[in-house]
Amino acid sequence: MRDARRADGRLPLTIIGGFLGAGKSTWLRHQLHERHLGPVHLIVNEAAETPVDNLLLGKAERVEVLAGGCACCAGRASLVAALRRICAEHDASGASETGRIVLETSGLADPGAIAAALAQDPILARRLVVAGVIVLVDALHGAAQLAEEELSRRQVEAAERIIVTKPRGVPSEALARLTRTLRRLNPAAALEAAELGVPECLPVDDEAEPYDLPETASMSAEPIRPHRLRLAGEAGWAGVSVWLSALLAARGDDIVRVKGVVTSPDGRLLLQSVRRIVQAPEILPAPEKDAGPAPEDDVIVLIGRGMDEERLARSWRTFVTG
Amino acid sequence: MCSACGFPALPGHWTDAGAQRPGSRVRLRFIRLVIVNRLLLPYRLSAYDDGVTPGLQLMAPDGERVLVADLDTLWKEAARLAGTPIDPLSPRALPDA
Numbered sequence: 001m002r003d004a005r006r007a008d009g010r011l012p013l014t015i016i017g018g019f020l021g022a023g024k025s026t027w028l029r030h031q032l033h034e035r036h037l038g039p040v041h042l043i044v045n046e047a048a049e050t051p052v053d054n055l056l057l058g059k060a061e062r063v064e065v066l067a068g069g070c071a072c073c074a075g076r077a078s079l080v081a082a083l084r085r086i087c088a089e090h091d092a093s094g095a096s097e098t099g100r101i102v103l104e105t106s107g108l109a110d111p112g113a114i115a116a117a118l119a120q121d122p123i124l125a126r127r128l129v130v131a132g133v134i135v136l137v138d139a140l141h142g143a144a145q146l147a148e149e150e151l152s153r154r155q156v157e158a159a160e161r162i163i164v165t166k167p168r169g170v171p172s173e174a175l176a177r178l179t180r181t182l183r184r185l186n187p188a189a190a191l192e193a194a195e196l197g198v199p200e201c202l203p204v205d206d207e208a209e210p211y212d213l214p215e216t217a218s219m220s221a222e223p224i225r226p227h228r229l230r231l232a233g234e235a236g237w238a239g240v241s242v243w244l245s246a247l248l249a250a251r252g253d254d255i256v257r258v259k260g261v262v263t264s265p266d267g268r269l270l271l272q273s274v275r276r277i278v279q280a281p282e283i284l285p286a287p288e289k290d291a292g293p294a295p296e297d298d299v300i301v302l303i304g305r306g307m308d309e310e311r312l313a314r315s316w317r318t319f320v321t322g
Numbered sequence: 323m324c325s326a327c328g329f330p331a332l333p334g335h336w337t338d339a340g341a342q343r344p345g346s347r348v349r350l351r352f353i354r355l356v357i358v359n360r361l362l363l364p365y366r367l368s369a370y371d372d373g374v375t376p377g378l379q380l381m382a383p384d385g386e387r388v389l390v391a392d393l394d395t396l397w398k399e400a401a402r403l404a405g406t407p408i409d410p411l412s413p414r415a416l417p418d419a
Contacts, residue, residue, distance in 0.1 A: 249397035
């Protein structure tokens with residue numbers, strides 16, 4: 001996918017989308033490691049103000065982080081500014097090989113809205129071309145997200161290429177139904193599967209029943225928002241693990257994603273959850289140079305509804321720091 | 323797995339990460355117990371760790387005791403005994419000051 005300079009001089013931009021926890025960074029990490037995308041100028045957009053994903057993505061030529069606002073709404077201006085700057089730098093460098101810009105959107109972004117915003121910008125419309133919208137769908141949670149979240153459907157509808165992630169361990173009947181549902185939502189997109197970024201086969205079953213997609217209430221319900229929680233006090237990892245496990249057991253349907261770096265006696269742990277499922281925490285290597293700003297240690301971001309930062313902090317103080 | 327008690331039935335739970343040395347495991351276990359009991363208190367439940375039996379013992383006011391292997395099972399069993407989820411953000415856990 002290494003592009004020579006396009007005849008019209010425009011820079012190719014690939015947008016990677018997918019719901020919270022779909023596995024965007026994991027998939028992208030593998031593509032960057034295998035050099036499938038050629039030289040990449042990577043922009044990582046996170047809705048929360050605490051960037052985490054850039055830690056995973058040190059293999060790109062350049063990584064920039066746009067944190068603190070989703071690029072399809074609150075963070076749109078900073079995305080446009082960053083892309084204009086990249087185009088200007090590229091013009092100034094006179095490079096003969098373009099590489100590509102890859103935008104990893106936040107899980108709350110609608111890639112269609114981002115593409116539309118770029119097309120409306122008088123400068124970017126002439127300098128960039130959206131060379132692909134890749135949307136990742138979680139094999140296990142995808143069906144529920146499509147049923148409940150309007151945003152998840154919009155993401156799938158905007159895709160040119162849909163990748164079903166984490167298919168291992170999901171029964172092939174459920175995978176076939178998800179595949180048929182995705183196919184019905186977006187018949188034109190290429191559909192594939194990948195486990196930790198490595199391609200896998202999707203079951204083909206034209207008889208499988210697609211999932212029902214009822215009218216969603218989420219448009220009128222409280223929107224999903226990121227909430228930061230500073231893990232103050234001595235309790236550290238022991239405190240987080242107990243308090244968070246209780247919170248997720250009680251509210252896993254409303255807290256769609258938790259991310260953060262927590263210090264423990266044995267190292268800095270990368271904490272990630274999708275609904276009630278918490279990944280085995282990874283011990284992080286020391287931060288690499290040029291990997292963008294390091295996330296703040298002992299700050300976690302909870303993305304969901306039905307809570308606020310003040311109440312989270314009060315609960316933390318009451319139960320953990322005592 | 324211990325052939326007498328059957329614990330642990332599953333490989334390590336996510337909450338056990340970050341304590342790889344025996345010293346930090348013991349420390350984690352005791353800090354954890356204190357916080358578990360703070361969270362259970364508004365629901366009139368308590369947990370006990372005798373330091374020998376693996377897992378935790380969860381106790382209800384009527385004397386019912388359940389041995390739980392990990393925190394996910396603890397919250398599930400506690401919700402069953404209390405008749406409502408143990409929610410650290412609920413008005414019951416955090417009454418308005």
